[in-house]
Amino acid sequence: MTTIFEAIGILRKVFDKFAGKEGDAKTLTKKELTELLKEQLGGAPPKQAEMDKFFKMLDDDGDGVVNFNEYVVLCAKNANKDLTFL
Ligand SMILES: [Ca+2]
Structure with missing residues (x-):
């Protein structure tokens, strides 16, 4: 397996771990995303207002949950150090 596919597999694994906690296992609720950020990024969790804005x-499609495609944007922004609260 190439490095990029391994990396995508890891992103998927983290997503699935948190998406499976409540509701639809294919999407992240705000609570699941908050838990993911807390565990994966460490440090102080984002404030509620920041989290609401970020979520x-x-x-992107406004359905109230974050799917895998939307979550990948988070990873890309993190890679670019483009997240304001980090
Ligand atoms: Ca969505």
């Missing part, structure tokens, strides 16, 4: 930004 809304990620939820």
Whole structure:
């Protein structure tokens, strides 16, 4: 397997771990995303207002949950150090 596919597999694994906690296992609720950020990024969790804003930004189709495609944007922004609260 190439490095990029391994990396995508890891992203998927983390997503699935948290997406499976409540509701639809194929999407992240705000609570699941908050837990994911807390565990994966460490440090102080984002404030509620920041989290609301961030969640809304990620939820591109506006269905109230973050799917894998929307979550990948988070990873890309993190890679670019483009997340304001980090
Ligand atoms: Ca969505």
